[in-house]
Amino acid sequence: MLKGRHVVLGVTGGIAAYKCAELTRELIRRGAEVKVIMTESAREFMTPLTLQTLSGNPVYTELFTLIREQDIAHIALAEFAELMIVAPATANVIGKAAAGIADDLLTTVLMAMKAPVLFCPAMNTQMYGNPALQENLKKLQAWGYHVLPPASGPLACKAEGQGRLPEVTAIVEAAVSVLTLKDLAGEHVLVTAGPTREPFDPVRFITNYSSGKMGYAVALQAQRRGARVTLVSGPTSLPPPDGVEIVNVGSALEMRDAVLSRLAGVTVVIKAAAVADYRPAALREQKIKKKGGSLTLELERNPDIIQEIGRKEGRRIIVGFAMESENLLENARSKMVEKNMDLIVANDLREEGAGFQCDTNVIKILDRKGNIEELPLMDKAEAAGRILDRVRALLKEKKRGRRG
Ligand code: CTP
DSSP: OOTTOEEEEEEOSSGGGGHHHHHHHHHHHTTOEEEEEEOTTHHHHSOHHHHHHHHTSOOBOOSSOEETTTEEHHHHHHHHOSEEEEEEEOHHHHHHHHHTOOOSHHHHHHHHOOSOEEEEEOOOHHHHHOHHHHHHHHHHHHTTOEEOOOEEEEOTTSOEEEEEOOOHHHHHHHHHHHHSOOTTTTOEEEEEESBOOEEEETTEEEOOOOOSHHHHHHHHHHHHTTOEEEEEEOSOSOOOOTTOEEEEOOSHHHHHHHHHTTOTTOOEEEEOOBOOSEEESOOOSSOOOOOSSOOOOOEEEOOOHHHHHHHSSSOOEEEEEEEESSOHHHHHHHHHHHTTOSEEEEEETTSTTOSSSSSEEOOEEEETTSOEEEOOSEEHHHHHHHHHHHHHHHHHHHHHHHHO
């Protein structure tokens, strides 16, 4: 998402300015090209040399400079930017931006900026609560500027409260979200992810190798694209994506109840979970002790959750997954028809770079019209985006159909 994107980072004079080194590194790590502007007071907290080294570009400090001998710095920087982040944003820079004051390079670039701007205020709690500051933030938001509210916790001034610059990951996530087209706004997407655990005594269960990565990637991308997202997740080691409602479940029966009770208002269901088809017929209250000879476990069928959703009233888009080890396309197509899905995402267990634990996938998207979209190896975030592109197209078709 940030790969090749041009970011201007404006650093102002707050104690959190030191975190900009880490922020610059993370933006660069994600593939962005970063140019940094520092105000005079920011340079009291951090040297331009640090950010110049990390960004691989000169750090801009003076209003009256020329870039490449003829370009005026503030215009060139404004034209370069696809996104500007002001972090930390002091009360002073927020006040100046809200009042239309441009008296140094950073505020002048802000004036000339056409790209979206993300302010990350960081200051003492009292200052953050000040009505003038709050009014200024409201004013900026009403003009279309983005604001990432500060986090709460201990502050440099020894007080506790809201005012801390959020973690670098949260700033980067907010930046990605600003750059993402909100083409799923108004939709409610329910995603299932991960394996299920089917217990047969208090310490043992049957499960599978699903890591949950594909489903979590879908949930995150849908959230970034403006959807309300509910993620019903089997046990995984993944952190829940920000801004997503997470419902943790264990067994297939729990997943079924969690999904069916949350369907009202859901417009898209994406079932990436690897649901166990069978569960042990009996759940022993006590741990099973070993004895001589073998142990036989009787298994019974679990309900098919996606099939139940397909039979429910309400015309929602249903996307299923099929992981196969043979006859990929035929098996996937018959699952799609049988389970009343609109799309099925098929992947082949034997394919290099596809499957449960990896960060990449090789998917084929099949639809009800017989189209097969074969995608190359890509990371799961990108694959999630491609699936959502298809969902978006179906939603559009559905809306057109309703009007026509
Ligand atoms: N699925 C489900 N409930 C189940 C089993 C599967 O909702 N009890 C969903 C999965 O989340 C996935 C799709 O059905 O989206 C296909 O799952 P898969 O296990 O590949 O298909 P099955 O129909 O179970 O077929 P088989 O195991 O025989 O391949």
